[in-house]
Amino acid sequence: MQRFELLDITGDAGIRAFGSDLKELFSNASAGLFHLITGGSPVSGTIALEVAAEGSSLEGLLVSWLNELIFRFDTYGFLGSRVVVEDLWKPSEGKGWRIRAKVFGEDFDPSKHGRGLLIKAATYHRLKIAETDGRLTADIIFDI
Amino acid sequence: MVLDKLKRLGETRLEVPVSYKKGMRVPGIIYVDATLEKDLEAEAVDQVANVASLPGIIGASLAMPDIHTGYGFTIGGVAAFDLHTGIVSPGGVGYDINCGVRLLRSNLSRQDVSPRLKDLVSVLYNEIPAGVGSKGRIRLGAQDEKQILIKGAAWAVEQGLGDHSDLEKTESGGRLEGADPSLISPKAYERGRAQQGTLGSGNHFIEVQYIDAIYDQKAADTLGLFEGQVTVMIHTGSRGFGHQVCTDFLEVMERAAGKYHIDLPDRELASAPFQSPEAQDYLAAMRAAANYAWANRQCIMHWAKEAFMKVFSSGPSALGMSLLYDVAHNIAKVEEHVIEGRKTRVIVHRKGATRAFPPGHPELPEAYRQLGQPVLIPGDMGRASYILLGTAKAMEETFGSTCHGAGRVMSRHQAIRRAKGRAVSRELEDRGIIVRSSGRETLAEEMSEAYKDVTSVVDVVHRAGISRRVARLRPMGVIKG
Incomplete structure (x- = not known):
């Protein structure tokens, strides 16, 4: 199954991610983000990080999750290759949603990785998670 | 068609009437002529209308001729809010807090620089991350970073990167209080x-x-500008720091909007009442990010000067390199404006819009006080950029604001597709413009055709009288990320 496609938007960059469930959707949205950063060059998964995020809604969770990944790249040069979502849940107490995942990747190396777009933030602009015929899609626009 | 609902007000302005969308408190005014009107996106017009529905907005929700769809607010948007009934919104500033432009003039002419241009571009490319x-040249400890947030451009000057006189030629002295x-x-x-x-x-x-x-010789003389003169333009902002501040506060402001019952037509318009602790905290954090950006442009300018010194083996005074001015184009500020005949302090949001204060304004440096504030408008890498001056009319109509690019x-x-099979850098080189970029597709994405012609944008603000043309700049060498 196709994991994501690129969206065409004046001034910015966006992706539409696909998934058969939420875990896969979030994992594929992350893959779309890494693709934009490197322009699609291969990244190895020699380092594994535990990353968690929370959001007030499912959409909010997707934005804060992607912003976590952007933060790790922009601050530490950590480039992901693959995300395994361990848990994505709505806590019985309190509001909102949470995610916990393992992110595999390596340190950015300009001699090896493509320099694609310097993604700075995932935004709420046109943000949408939808379900049709059991297939989930998420549209996310990034500020660059 | 939504654009049918707009009303033309003379040659350079379109009104978005209050009837355009439910909830609008004031009209929208978009500065476009008949030509630029054709590029107007329905979504951007809708955003102008959404901003007009926010509490405490004064006069009109304004948009400059470089308007295009942004997050929440349009790019090219200007909105002022009442300090008692109005709001503050990070969406009205943007993610890149205090993204802005500075212009450095030299006493070199085009003929002096042309033969060394390739070298110069390489040195600039190597010296400036x-x-x-890319990794920066500066390593900061936690205390240093705090100093930057408080002192802005003055921090860089203290480190030996520049001169005290640079600060007076920077909007707000390169540092926001608070x-x-x-x-x-x-x-x-x-x-x-x-x-x-x-x-x-x-x-x-x-x-x-x-x-x-040069369109105004007298003004050019006062600004120390002459035909053929080489200048250096720097366009950057608060980098990942400002983005993180915006991201952090969007969440805070979204919760605040719920708490204070502010009806949001778009999540990116998340706002809080000006007087609320949430809004005051955002402004204090935004000012810190603005100061980070001014320090950033100050450091980069210093290294750009050093690159010239290296290539031309001359000292700084021989090259006559000095800062003309530095403007912010993503910022929110408390300013005094005349509202219904009375001097009133309001909070002005400029997102992709430049301050354009008139002659005589107390915030202008002594050297430019009689002239008006220099306004720097970058164009795309193949065409032109402009130096304008602020006017009294901008003060009356647009809270002292004009376009930004x-x-x-x-x-x-689209740009990448259009550039397929073309060598953008070669095309520019054939026209005498040397470009260097580290990004794989940056040059294709940033090619001229991907942008409106800045000349038509500047033409509208000039004809509308919200700023006036002084000089046009042509690119010779471009360094892109």
Whole structure:
């Protein structure tokens, strides 16, 4: 199954991610983000990080999750290759949603990785998670 | 068609009437002529209308001719809010807090620089960190970073990167009062640590230019500008630091909007009442990010000067390199404006819009006080940029604001598709423009055709009288991220 496609938007960059469930959707949205950063060059998964995020809604969770990944790249040069979502849940107490995942990747190396777009933030602009015929899609626009 | 609902007000303005959309408190005014009107996106018009529905908005929701769809507010948007009934919105500032432009003039002419241009561009490219994953030249400790947030450009000057006289030629002296480092998240500190003194990517650039047209000789003389003169334009902002501040506060402001019952037509318009602790905290954090950006442009300018000194083996005074001015184009500020005949302090949001204060304004440096504020308008890398001056009419009509650049018309993918099989850098070189970029597709994404022609944008603000043309700059060498 196709994991994501690129969206065409004046001034910015966006992706539409696909998934058969939420875990896969979030994992594929992350893959779309890494693709934009490197322009699609291969990244190895020699380092594994535990990353968690929370959001007030499912959409909010997707934005804060992607912003976590952007933060790790922009601050530490950590480039992901693959995300395994361990848990994505709505806590019985309190509001909102949470995610916990393992992110595999390596340190950015300009001699090896493509320099694609310097993604700075995932935004709420046109943000949408939808379900049709059991297939989930998420549209996310990034500020660059 | 939504655009049918707009009303033309003379040659350079369109009104978005209050009847355009439910909830609008004031009309929208978009500065476009009949030509630029054709590029107007329905979504951007809708955003002008959404801003007009926010509490405490004064006069009108304004948009400059470089308008295009942004997040929440349009790019090219200006909105002022009442300090008692109005709101503050991070969406009215944007993610890249205090993204802005500075212009450095030299006493070199185009003929002096042309033979050394390739060298100069290479040295600039090597000396100034740019692009995805680039590492800054400055390593900051936590205390240094706090100092930057409080002192702005003055911090860089204290480090020996520049001169005290640079500060008076910078909007707000390169430092906003009221920045509070204690409101900055650990994440923002982490992200900002290695990015001070870096250019970034996307539309940010350093450009070596020459003046090819002067429209107002007297003003040009006062500003120390002459035909054929080489200038350097620097366009960058607060980098990942400002983005993290914006991201952090969007969440805070979204919760605040719920708490204070502010009806949001769009989540990116998240806002809080000006008087609320949430809004005051955002402003104090935003000021810190603005100061980070001014320090950033100050560092980069210093290294750009050094690059010239290296290539021309001359000292700084022989090259006559000095800062003309530095403007912010993503910022919110409390300013005094005349509202219904009375001097009133309001909070002005400028997102992709430049301050354009008139002659005589007390915030202008002595040297320019009689003239009006220099306004710097970058164009795309193949065409032109402009130096304008602020006017009294801008003060009356647009809270002392004007346009900020060309504005994209093509998406990045469209541009890449259009550039397929073409060598953008070669095409520019054939026209005498040397470009260097680290990004794989940056040059295709940033090619001229992807932008509105800045000349038509500047033409509208000039004809509308909200700023006036002084000089046009042509690119010679461009460094992109």
